[in-house]
Amino acid sequence: MKTENFYISDFCTLRNGKVSKNGEQVYSNLESENIKDFAKGIYKFLELKYPKFHKMDELCKLGFLATEILFQDMEKIDENTALVLSNKASSLDTDRKHQDSINNREDFYPSPAVFVYTLPNIIMGEISIKNKLKSENAFFVSKRFDAEFMTKYSEILLETEKATNVICGWVDLDNDKYDVFLAFLSKKGEKELTKKELNNLYNQ
Amino acid sequence: MAELKEELKEKIIEQLSLEDVEVSEIGDDDPLFGDGLGLDSIDALELIVLLEKDYGIKLKDPKEGKAIFESIKVMADYISKHRTK
Numbered sequence: 001m002k003t004e005n006f007y008i009s010d011f012c013t014l015r016n017g018k019v020s021k022n023g024e025q026v027y028s029n030l031e032s033e034n035i036k037d038f039a040k041g042i043y044k045f046l047e048l049k050y051p052k053f054h055k056m057d058e059l060c061k062l063g064f065l066a067t068e069i070l071f072q073d074m075e076k077i078d079e080n081t082a083l084v085l086s087n088k089a090s091s092l093d094t095d096r097k098h099q100d101s102i103n104n105r106e107d108f109y110p111s112p113a114v115f116v117y118t119l120p121n122i123i124m125g126e127i128s129i130k131n132k133l134k135s136e137n138a139f140f141v142s143k144r145f146d147a148e149f150m151t152k153y154s155e156i157l158l159e160t161e162k163a164t165n166v167i168c169g170w171v172d173l174d175n176d177k178y179d180v181f182l183a184f185l186s187k188k189g190e191k192e193l194t195k196k197e198l199n200n201l202y203n204q
Numbered sequence: 205m206a207e208l209k210e211e212l213k214e215k216i217i218e219q220l221s222l223e224d225v226e227v228s229e230i231g232d233d234d235p236l237f238g239d240g241l242g243l244d245s246i247d248a249l250e251l252i253v254l255l256e257k258d259y260g261i262k263l264k265d266p267k268e269g270k271a272i273f274e275s276i277k278v279m280a281d282y283i284s285k286h287r288t289k
Contacts, residue, residue, distance in 0.1 A: 051242070054223040109257045112249035113220070 006158050007189025011169075011201045012069045014042075014062060014180035021069050023204060035176050039065060046072070055113060056126060057094040058178075059087075063123035063171040064130065066182045070167065071131065082163035083124045083137040084153055085182075089174035090141050091120045123171060136162050145170040145181065147199035154185050155193065170202065208280045216276075219254055220247050232277040240275075248273060260288030 012021045019027040019042060027045050032038040039061040043053055046068055056064060063085065071077055094117045101110045116122065121139040128137065136157055140149070154166040169182035181202045191197050213227045216236075220243065234240045237248070248269050255261040255272075261283065263269060272282045 051222070051224055054221040055246075109253055111253065112246050116246055 003159060004187070006155060006185055006187060006193040008191040008193055008197060008201065009184045009186045009189040010070050011181070011183040012066055013202075013204070014066055014069075014178065019065075019069060020204075021072070026069065035062075035173065035178055042069075050130065052126075052130075057091075057097075057114070057117035057122075059091060059093055059120065059171065059173045060117060060123045060126050062173060062178055062180050063182075064126050066169070066171065066180050067127050067131070067167060070182055070184050077131050077133070078164045079132055079134045080163055081131075081133055081165040081167060082135045082154075082157050083127060083133070084140075084150060084157070084166055084168040085120075085124060085138075085171055086140040086142055086145065086150065087120060087170055087172035088141065088143060089172055091118050091122075093173050093175065094118055120171075127167075145199075145202050147202060148195040151193060151195045151198055158185065158187070168198075205280055205284060208284060209276050212276055212280055212283075215254060215258065216241075216251070219250055230276060232280075233275050235275060236273050236279075243273075251279075255283070258289075259283050259286075261286050 010022055012019065017028055017030040017032060017038060018025055027042055029038055029041040032041055035058045039058060042065045046065070048068065053061065053064065094114060098110060098114050098118050101114065102108060120141070121137070124137040124139060127133065128135070138153070150168045154168045157163040157166055166185040167182055168185060170179060172179045183198060183201060185193055209232055210227065213230045216222065217225055217227065222241065225241065230241065237243045251273050252263055252266060252269055255263065272279055
């Protein structure tokens, strides 16, 4: 039984060469030829100085940049902000790169820097390191964005005080096709956290 | 040797995705780890792969890398003495 209401304070999307926050477009680059260029453009737009960004795989870059967009106007990020992410393709984009490097026994040089990203939950590690989060985190793989599951899982974290805030959403990448939606959930806000509202925002 | 040092700087920048670093910014004696280029443990593993792939040098013990990867100068010295390709 729900004892308290929670809210969607902020949300952002990265889709089709555009970045939006709370429904307003904040950046676009329709000229970028691939996901790497698109991500680099956002990195420059945000004026970030974080060399480790360039070492991340493209999936991590998308999740990392989306949280930077969410955090843009926040004064302080609570270290107890949980991360609950999901996607369809897991880390398949990087898994393929790793597979390509080990296909030929005569030319067998797997890259450690690629291999470390062959798990989707690494995104949450990168976000946590950058923002000094010491919180619950979980990554789920599903066919599509499951607003009901995300809502319930996040509510449990907030109700049981396992987290003071939650970032939940969808960070998916497969063959340069990407879809990113993140929502910042807290005890304050105008949009009440419901399955319907979260789904509406995802589909905006 | 000067040519090998330049080559190593270019390879390190490319292999380790040091996008904000120029070849001219890496001194021959600058430490590669710690206060220098700030490389990490995954970068060390990448350098071990680079030694084997590009110069035919296979380190028997990854711990050897600590001394070999001290600086570009030390690395170039080691490669010139042990390279098989």
